[in-house]
Amino acid sequence: MKNKIRIFLFVICIAFEIFISCNLVSAQSISPDELKKDIYFLSSDSLNGRQTGSAGEYLAADYVIRKYKSIGLKPMGDNGGFLQSFETNIGIKYSGENYMSVNRAMLKPDSDYYALNFSASGNVTGELQIAQYGIYAPQIEMNDYEKINKEDGTIFLIESSSPDGESPHSKYYPYLDFQSKIQSAIKNGATAVILINTHADAEDPAKIFSKYLTPVSIPVVFVNKSAYEKYFTGKKILIQLSVGLEKISITGHNVIAYKDNGAKTTVVIGAHYDHLGHNEYGGSLHKGEGNGIHNGADDNASGTAGVIALATALSNQKNASNNYLFINFSGEELGLIGSKYFAEHSTVDTSTLNYMINMDMIGRYNSEKGMEIGGIGTSPQFDFLRTMKDDSLKWKLGESGTGPTDFTSFYHINVPVLNFFTGTHEDYHKPTDDADKLNYKKEAEILELELRIIDSLNRKGKLTFTRTKESESTGAPTYKVKLGIIPDYMYEGFGLRVDGVSDGLVAANAGIQKGDIIIKMGDFTISDIHVYMKALGSITKGDTVIIIVKRGEEEKKLSANF
Ligand SMILES: [Zn+2]
8 A cells, every 4th residue: 555655756847847756766775873873973982083094994994894794785986996095185294304504503402493394305514694584576566586696605584574564555565475486586596584573563484394295496494583593694695505305294094885776877975974083183173172083973974974875865866867886085174185085086987977966064953043055056957946945954055066075076077065053063073072062854855855866867868967156165354356266275386376267257268278377366376276376355446466376387377357
């Protein structure tokens, strides 16, 4: 009898494309108790916060793999296994010889001086040359290298600020970032640069060993004011400098499992399973004593359990018109590294990917706020979601294909995406994001909703991909103008790499393309994203700005009308 009703409902559903209560895949197939078991394990202290590349990451991956094996999924990682490994640089450390002597007096590393994170390793000996502020800007008739004679030595001493400090209103402002100064010094023959700051109103450069940058070609160190005043005396100053730096890399692992239904297209269902560990590499919002274990029950044991639950439900599905690829990403908290690696080194043909469903924090449903379903602007076939309703869940829709989690990596390879998110909360990125605070019943309902959506989409063939506007990220500085690019936040080289270009905006009109590296905007030398943001802040509507990009080996000069 039950079956007859279901067949009848099925016909009605097909005929009228009714999506609610057409729960054909598996009514009440998601068990809140199973979710609870998975999440309690994944967010337990014994996994130490699942930091990328850690033993806790390994234990979590092992748990997920055992689940996939038990439901008969095929491994789709490297070399016939479930894991896909990737390397990422998380900073630098001293390695080898590090010393500095000034007129034969030894300076102490880290207390008297330190290397900057883009310094090359190497050693140099010679006489110090004073290159003032290290500004080379013919446009404003400023050249601090004019009086320098390279025969007298090529180790340059440079003030970190400008003749009138670090004010954004200073005419020197576009020339102040360190990397631009170093590039000018190198062009003028420097073999090493020693930075100092004797201006009371300017800030010392920070020692940032937690971020790896591609090194410039010469050693660059900063000497603090007291050491400078103590040792850098006399007319001739002899320097012996040795800098030894090494990048710190870790290896993270995505877990990838496949359900082959013999279909032409494949749906990706994913969520990251890494979290912040003991805050070894930053990202914690915890204030106060110690670095407790960041258990990440909501972020994102909830999504990880969600992928396992959907895999279990969909592995029993008959006559599906898609194959399913279940991916648990690592490296998300370090900057979407695992998903980006997968998108660039996919273990299936990416042209067969139909759409991607992502879950990041789906465990704290709150009936007042509801949740968010993001990415619906990425395909017209998602339009039915605009009118879809549910008795028990409410949500608001997000159009954008980009946001601070893994679906962005798939949007960038032109795959339609949907993202599920129950919202941020007071325990976000804190050691208190624990399993006892989750709403398991609602998470199960969210997953059942996802199953209904997947079921509806199974009847729509291959979806059409559409571009969306960039997401309005909250908390970012506001600018008077917009260039219309998606910056590559993980790029480690000189310049700003463009990860995507929005249609119809300034960058697209100027001819900027995905993959271009912006190295100059107006007077600003764009050494990194921070200088790019400064440059953007100086532009007003109606300005025409010359932008120089590197495209492969070529440099292109483009004109951007804001
Ligand atoms: Zn997350």
